[in-house]
Amino acid sequence: xxxxxxxxxxxxxxxxxxxxxxxxxxxxxxxxxxxxxxxxxxxxxxxxxxxxxxxxxxxxxxxxxxxxxxxxxxxxxxxxxxxxxxxxxxxxxxxxxxxxxxxxxxxxxxxxxxxxxxxxxxxxxxxxxxxxxxxxxxxxxxxxxxxxxxxxxxxxxxxxxxxxxxxxxxxxxxxxxxxxxxxxxxxxxxxxxxxxxxxxxxxxxxxxxxxxxxxxxxxxxxxxxxxxxxxxxxxxxxxxxxxxxxxxxxxxxxxxxxxxxxxxxxxxxxxxxxxxxxxxxxxxxxxxxxxxxxxxxxxxxxxxxxxxxxxxxxxxxxxxxxxxxxxxxxxxxxxxxxxxxxxxxxxxxxxxxxxxxxxxxxxxxxxxxxxxxxxxxxxxxx
Numbered sequence: 001x002x003x004x005x006x007x008x009x010x011x012x013x014x015x016x017x018x019x020x021x022x023x024x025x026x027x028x029x030x031x032x033x034x035x036x037x038x039x040x041x042x043x044x045x046x047x048x049x050x051x052x053x054x055x056x057x058x059x060x061x062x063x064x065x066x067x068x069x070x071x072x073x074x075x076x077x078x079x080x081x082x083x084x085x086x087x088x089x090x091x092x093x094x095x096x097x098x099x100x101x102x103x104x105x106x107x108x109x110x111x112x113x114x115x116x117x118x119x120x121x122x123x124x125x126x127x128x129x130x131x132x133x134x135x136x137x138x139x140x141x142x143x144x145x146x147x148x149x150x151x152x153x154x155x156x157x158x159x160x161x162x163x164x165x166x167x168x169x170x171x172x173x174x175x176x177x178x179x180x181x182x183x184x185x186x187x188x189x190x191x192x193x194x195x196x197x198x199x200x201x202x203x204x205x206x207x208x209x210x211x212x213x214x215x216x217x218x219x220x221x222x223x224x225x226x227x228x229x230x231x232x233x234x235x236x237x238x239x240x241x242x243x244x245x246x247x248x249x250x251x252x253x254x255x256x257x258x259x260x261x262x263x264x265x266x267x268x269x270x271x272x273x274x275x276x277x278x279x280x281x282x283x284x285x286x287x288x289x290x291x292x293x294x295x296x297x298x299x300x301x302x303x304x305x306x307x308x309x310x311x312x313x314x315x316x317x318x319x320x321x322x323x324x325x326x327x328x329x330x331x332x333x334x335x336x337x338x339x340x341x342x343x344x345x346x347x348x349x350x351x352x353x354x355x356x357x358x359x360x361x362x363x364x365x366x367x368x369x370x371x372x373x374x375x376x377x378x379x380x381x382x
Contacts, residue, residue: 218288248278302363302371318352
């Protein structure tokens, strides 16, 4: 080995140069080129170790440089993913609460609910449209536009019950609502609920409303004679202004259930009381309210006949008259015998015959009852 300072030969084992006394350099001088080459070798070796680690775990654990670089990359990736997840969670919760707030505002917005209803109705999604319109009515309970929309849907879906409830609500709010009343009548008529129509008629107001019920209000029949006590036979006629069918009973029972069809006048001849009840029935099968009449036939014998002039002596010609009630006939004789139905019928004034005459008169009514005989004595001396 040579001394780097003076170039003298240094014997092996010596630590100093015997010529110049310089220290012998046991470690070689640092070579930057060699250092760069070493660094490249290490890096290339690390890359090979990372690749081979997929197949050989032993070589991975023996590469300290590669381990030091991989750990920070994993942590950084975890931090990034955690941050993204946190942002997403916050965004989801924010969107949820914003959506809830919007929905709450929509639920309390008449305009939104009404417009949604129209949209669903146009799309023929009637169930959704009904919900939206009902929500709109909740916000504006008496809004007729919304009610009209609902009525249109109920009519299309043939939901009569829902229509009836809504129309009844409108009619209760305005008893003079002709349109609602008319629609109610149409529904009831379709279902032949005529009693319900008549009940509705009692609730409405105004003559214009009553006109809607003209086909359901059946006029009562009329009797030709008023109720009362009569001393002669009766013939009762029953009439209807609109030529409706007439049903009646003559014992006071219900003519709707037990009545017989009226055709000819009813004759009451026998003594006693008769209760007539009658109703009319139109082409829809609707009956009128029943009308009742009570007739009592009580026959009394006619009063004594009235004859003029009175008994007496006459020198001038006289005309004899007999007063005859409307339901009686007068019979007479001139020979003093008792008159009967076979005697001479009085038809007009009589001339007083000459001489001493006895005129006997009797009245017989339509029931065959007879009055007492009236006798008058005329002496005519011409």
